[in-house]
Amino acid sequence: MYDRIKGFRDVYPAEMAAWRETIDTLEDTARQYGFREISTPALERAELWTDKSGDDIVDELYAFEDQGGRHVTLTPELTPTVARMVVAKQQELSKPIKWFSTRPFWRYEQVQQGRQREFYQTNVDIFGSSEPEADAEILAWAADALTGLDLTEDHFEFRISHRDILGGVLESYETDVDVDDAIRAVDKSDKLSTAEYHDLLIGAGLSADQAAEFADLVATGDLEAVRSFAGTERVRDAVDNLQAVLGAVEDFGAREHCTISLETARGLDYYTGVVFECFDSAGEVSRSIFGGGRYDDMIESFGGQPTPAVGVAPGHATLPLLLQRAGVWPDERISTDYYVLQIGDTRADAARIVRELRERGHVVETDIAGRSFGAQLNYADSINAETVVIVGEQDLENDEVTVKDMASGDQTQVPVSSFPGDRTRPTIADFDR
Amino acid sequence: MYDRIKGFRDVYPAEMAAWRETIDTLEDTARQYGFREISTPALERAELWTDKSGDDIVDELYAFEDQGGRHVTLTPELTPTVARMVVAKQQELSKPIKWFSTRPFWRYEQVQQGRQREFYQTNVDIFGSSEPEADAEILAWAADALTGLDLTEDHFEFRISHRDILGGVLESYETDVDVDDAIRAVDKSDKLSTAEYHDLLIGAGLSADQAAEFADLVATGDLEAVRSFAGTERVRDAVDNLQAVLGAVEDFGAREHCTISLETARGLDYYTGVVFECFDSAGEVSRSIFGGGRYDDMIESFGGQPTPAVGVAPGHATLPLLLQRAGVWPDERISTDYYVLQIGDTRADAARIVRELRERGHVVETDIAGRSFGAQLNYADSINAETVVIVGEQDLENDEVTVKDMASGDQTQVPVSSFPGDRTRPTIADFDR
Structure with a gap:
């Protein structure tokens, strides 16, 4: 018997149903x-x-030499790849x-709750606009995706x-x-005592x-105080930009989800403007x-x-940690609209009903294992069939044929010609008893 | 500038739209x-x-030692993984x-048309039924998926x-x-002259x-002739099973897509019953x-x-090679329902319209780059917006506001309160001019 590799997950159907619903919500929102x-x-x-990145990231890579002698790595993140793709078609792509x-990435890290060595991300990026509306659209998408969940x-x-x-x-x-050292201190300040932080x-x-003084100023999140304290063009521009982004976020309907948090540094490299967590x-x-956040230097x-x-x-x-905490993680449960149960030599008729129900878009199973009435009913129950x-x-x-509602246990006989007949999604409620 | 690795593909949005439509059809059919x-x-x-598999497959693997000293490989196929997963939960899984x-796999092979080193497959499997209806359901799913395309x-x-x-x-x-040698000969017979084959x-x-005699018998595909020629229980059982599968395929509505083809051997290992290509x-x-095909020995x-x-x-x-040949490969084209164009300081009103249209499920873009009327209209055209x-x-x-139909170029002014108003998907046709 073989084991899976540490930090890699097998996702079985019930759990996958919850993952799929989550991913679909993020992706459908992105498409909109x-x-x-x-x-x-x-x-x-x-x-x-x-x-x-030098040695910081090398230790975390699944890197190796392929059979052609190339030094390759499983990708630990998407950004360099999309940067490469943008560069390759810089002229033809409209901005x-x-x-x-949505896809997996791989890092050789300590495995812990919420951190595996293979992990999926939905990456959403905008290239070619430095306007605050672009930052705001990213924030609005994220807010819409989460409220959609x-x-x-x-x-x-x-925290922005x-x-x-x-x-x-x-x-x-x-x-x-x-x-850099000071920003690193801010970055971990919430895990430190005041004395340690200072x-x-x-x-x-x-x-x-x-x-x-600095710690207090940063903690207030008061943009006007920061602007006047520093008095430099760099800080003025940054405050202006942050305020402009928040203004656009307001128009885009996501302002109530954003809190100014100057402690949010999000690492040192890579980001160049607004950052959020x-x-x-x-x-x-x-x-x-x-x-x-914004990373204006990456493509260049x-x-x-x-x-x-x-x-x-x-x-x-x-x-999922957040969704579970909030009590809105989707049910880890497969669902089935119909199970078509065969007794005796009724395969041809059952198959006709199965086909017609599937043509209407429903999830339909039938016996493919030559089983008894009881075994089929148990199986229908195990796949959470609504109607048998x-x-x-x-x-x-x-x-x-007999139509059985699995929730109530009620059943009734109906003319075979009327199942499904003209109905889009017939249930026991459609038939007089 | 960096290159991608040979045999690996960057898929940009227009081509991806065709891939997505194809994958969705296969997956939606599988769900049904x-x-x-x-x-x-x-x-x-x-x-x-x-x-x-020994050395046959080793040369094709992206195998390496990970940072923890494990001898690992990028998976070249799904079957051993699902076999491992079935074994791990053999008792709890209902049969x-x-x-x-649908996911990528990796093999270090010669790159050619229709063969990359990273390739996606939709794997569809049934475990726990030896009945012909299971084989038939796999064939029926494949036929339904392809007719769905x-x-x-x-x-x-x-060819079965x-x-x-x-x-x-x-x-x-x-x-x-x-x-084994003889079956290998049959397997490649269509690439050989008769003399070479013999x-x-x-x-x-x-x-x-x-x-x-053997070549002729195999070429006819006449199951009764094969049954009587061999006269052994093994051949009799195989012919019976193949006929039973075809009978179930008939009930499942996919018989017209199946041709008996005894030359279809599908390699030597692994398969144990019905095979098809x-x-x-x-x-x-x-x-x-x-x-x-059927692989009854794998889990054990x-x-x-x-x-x-x-x-x-x-x-x-x-x-895609088949879909393109048949002229049914989906358009490699992105689509957009609405582009909301802003002139002057109208972001708040535009954003309200954008939000309401997205809430109806539509694909909607607006200006996030501070661009002119003309530049926005060009962009709307580049993303194939139907209505601006x-x-x-x-x-x-x-x-x-003004509603412009991009196909005809027609436009008309409508009350801002009626866009979208009560309409699910307003177009220029909804408004009197």
């Missing part, structure tokens, strides 16, 4: 926004990551480019900031501050007073559910013309 | 049959293949188990046989025949007369489009209880 589906390779040249896809503002919030705010404020100090800021070059409003899921770094970009990527390992149509030799002599 | 979706890992322990999934019996045929027929007939010779059969141990009826696509070979199995796996590299709703400052002063 005019995002277009793409399909991308599982393998890329490892250089797409090693050239840029803005709006793409989505029956989450409300009581369940989730987008602009990458230049923290850096700009830190730069405005006359002391020599290690900005110590890290002091370690980054601030004085004790400056550390306290989705959190459980109630705080029961303590980690970020997913995040996104892959050899393309400068192309602004903004995106988000809900992950299907963490999103019993096609028996004796009934057929009277040109009848 | 009561097949249940599963999700499976991209990586498995390499032993799942090397233990069984028959009916599963489907607008293919007819003029376009495709399933039973694995024991060739072997059983060869066994019935008193000479010492290498059955020579291979002679090489397998038949006399010249026997070779000619889908071919282009007109012969323009010369290779098999996809195949399937993976350490499970003996569990009969039958399945099929249309591949999304070869299926022009929200202009001047029109809004009269509480009007």
Whole structure:
């Protein structure tokens, strides 16, 4: 007997039904926004990551040499691939480019709740617009997708900031501050005591007073206070941009899901403007559910013309944690509209009914294992069949079949010619008894 | 600039639209049959293949050692994985188990038309029924899926046989025949001259007369002739089973798509009963489009209880060749229901219209790049928008918007309150001019 690999999951049908409903909601919402589906390779040249990220990411890659001597890797994220695709057809693609896809990625990481080594994401990106409306559309899509999953503002919030705010404020100090170290301190401040947090800021070059002042300023999330405190063009532009994005988000109907949170730094590399993370409003899921933001330098770094970009990527390992916490994770349950039960040699008649019901789009099963009445009824129950149509030799002599409602147990005989007859979705309620 | 890896494809939105339509048809049909979706890992322990297949398959694997020292491989096919999953939950799963999934697989092979190193398949399998109705349901699903793609019996045929027929007939010779060699000869007979074919059969141990006789018998596809020629129980059972499957296929409405073809051997290992391959009826696509059959020994070979199995796996590299040849490959074209065009500062009103149209399920885009009237109209054209709703400052002063039909170029002004108003999908035809 063989085992699956650690960090990789087998998803059986009942659980898959809940996954599929979740993914469909995200994707249907993306389609309504005019995002277009793409399909991308599982393998890329490892250089797409090693050239840029160096050792940080290499340890996490499933990288190897293929039979042709290429140094390849299972892709740990989508962005370099879409950047490569945008560069390859830069001229022919009409802008803005709006793409989505749902697919697995792979990272060799510690396995824990909400983190597997194979994990699915729905990536949603816009290339070719630097306008605040593009950032806002990404946020509005994410909000619409989550409310489409029956989450409300009581369940989730987008904590939103602009990458230049923290850096700009830190730069405005006359002391020599290690900005990256200070931002890293902010990034993990919610896991630290105040003293620990301040110590890290002091370690980054601030004085004790400056550390306290900076931490307080950041914690208030007061954009006007930040603007006047720093007084630099960089901070002014960042605050203006963040406010413009929030204005567009208001028009797009998603403002109530956004909270200004200057502690949201979302790492150091990669992002260039607005950044945000989705959190459980109630705080029961303590980690970020997913995040996104603007990354205007990426396409150029892959050899393309400068192309602004903004995106988000809900992950299907963490999103269920939030949906389950909120009590809106879809039922892990398969469903079946009809089971057509055969008694005796009634296959031809049963098959006719099966075909007609399937042509109407229903989920229909029938016996393909030569089983008894009882075994078929048990099976119909195991697949949660709503209605069982019993096609028996004796009934057929009277040109009848029996329709059984599985919830109530009620059943009635109906003319075989009227099942399904003209009806789109006949149930026991359609027939007089 | 980075290149993609040879044998791996970037699929852009227009082509993806055709793929998606094709995959949806296969999957929707599978759901109607009561097949249940599963999700499976991209990586498995390499032993799942090397233990069984030895060197034949090893050369084709993307196998490597992971960071934890595991000998793993990108999966080249689904069957060992589902076998593993069935074994893992043998007791709790109600039989028959009916599963489907669409996902990529990977083989390091020569790249050619219809064959990439990363390729997608929709696998559809039944575990736990040895009855002919199970084989027939697989064939009926495949036929329904293909007719759902607008293919007819003029376009495709399933060439069907039973694995024991060739072997059983060869066994019935008193000479010492290498059955595997002879079946390999039959398998490639359509690519050989008659003389070459006979020579291979002679090489397998038949006399010249026997070779000619055997080749003729197999070519006729006459099941009764085969039954009486061999006279063994093995051949009798195989013919009976094949006829029973075809009888059930008749009831299931797919008989016209099946042709008895005893030359269909479908390799040597793995299959244990009925086997079939889908071919282009007109012969323009010369290779098999996809195949399937019964593999009753697989689950046991993976350490499970003996569990009969039958399945099929249309591949999304070869299926398009057939659809294109038949002229029914879906348009490689994105589609958009509405583009909401903004002139001046009309974002709030435009956004309201966008939201209401999206709530009705439509694909709707609006300006997120701060562009001019002309640039927006060009973009709307590039995404094949059917209707453009022009929200202009001047029109809004009269509480009007302009509705433009992109096919005809006709446009008309309508009250802003009536767009979309009560209408599910308003077009220019809904408004008097």
